[in-house]
Amino acid sequence: xxxxxxxxxxxxxxxxxxxxxxxxxxxxxxxxxxxxxxxxxxxxxxxxxxxxxxxxxxxxxxxxxxxxx
Numbered sequence: 001x002x003x004x005x006x007x008x009x010x011x012x013x014x015x016x017x018x019x020x021x022x023x024x025x026x027x028x029x030x031x032x033x034x035x036x037x038x039x040x041x042x043x044x045x046x047x048x049x050x051x052x053x054x055x056x057x058x059x060x061x062x063x064x065x066x067x068x069x
Contacts, residue, residue, distance in 0.1 A: 002054050006046060013042065
């Protein structure tokens with residue numbers, strides 16, 4: 001489930017920018033390398049955050065929901 005969420009966030013984050021990049025003259029200025037580096041850093045940071053949340057988030061042992069937990 002975490003990987004599905006990660007892929008969904010990545011598509012939602014980079015999909016519109018990829019369409020905008022290819023539809024405008026921005027692609028003529030050779031900024032693709034910088035864009036790819038920024039995307040890789042973002043993806044690694046998001047993946048690390050999701051792994052930390054999955055590892056260190058406290059899970060309740062009871063089946064009831066406590067609003068003030």
